[in-house]
């Protein structure tokens with residue numbers, strides 16, 4: 001059992017491998033994994049009253065849900081995870097969201113993935129998903145056993161409209177503008193660790209050893225007080 005709860009976020013442009021690496025981290029280190037995209041799509045699909053009205057129009061267009069809405073929904077979900085160590089993917093995305101999160105918990109680590117644009121384009125053009133489970137495949141990197149079918153349910157895999165190259169440039173520019181102040185904040189907090197590369201399997205050992213260090217050398221006096 002760890003002396004204190006461990007809380008981390010993973011950030012990076014679309015296609016940088018956040019979901020892939022977050023799943024590996026959650027599985028390897030026993031952290032609860034919470035993807036804001038998956039959570040929001042799920043809440044829309046589940047027709048939660050508030051989510052349907054306040055979230056659907058944005059998710060359907062691939063534009064960010066207003067800060068106050070996504071923050072309220074995500075922080076409520078994090079309150080439920082209060083007794084767990086967790087890893088966040090896709091939240092916070094804006095400075096306002098990061099400041100709201102800082103008011104709730106003290107983060108231990110922010111992992112930033114830096115992947116070249118051409119690699120993002122290539123990966124996203126081959127990305128296939130099973131939205132109900134959030135499982136992600138790639139024709140080159142981790143293909144499904146049966147082409148176009150989810151390994152577990154056999155249900156059809158889909159591609160996202162905004163994974164197309166023409167949509168990616170705009171998403172990437174927006175990501176850079178919005179993520180920069182968040183990274184500056186985490187740098188000032190001394191918790192920012194960035195990893196560059198074009199191959200998840202090559203950067204994984206570095207991320208894994210950072211987590212081993214961070215999770216097992218927490219000073220015991222920093223018990224989570226809240």
Ligand SMILES: Nc1nc2c(ncn2[C@@H]2O[C@H](COP(=O)(O)OP(=O)(O)O)[C@@H](O)[C@H]2O)c(=O)[nH]1
Pocket residue numbers: 012013014015016017018019020021123124126127128136137138139140141142198199200201
């Ligand atoms: N070729 C290749 N594809 C990868 C690698 N890492 C992840 N992928 C795939 O690239 C796509 C983007 O990864 P994902 O984890 O969804 O990125 P996210 O958008 O940052 O969450 C998915 O189809 C992954 O399966 C890699 O090292 N090489």
Ligand SMILES: Nc1ncnc2c1ncn2[C@@H]1O[C@H](COP(=O)(O)OP(=O)(O)O)[C@@H](O)[C@H]1O
Pocket residue numbers: 014036037038040041058059060061062063064065066070090091092093094097162
């Ligand atoms: N932190 C966030 N703030 C605002 N909206 C978000 C956030 N995370 C996810 N969303 C919404 O959920 C949708 C799906 O998110 P995600 O699966 O991460 O896809 P993308 O990589 O296209 O942003 C986004 O297009 C956006 O509408």
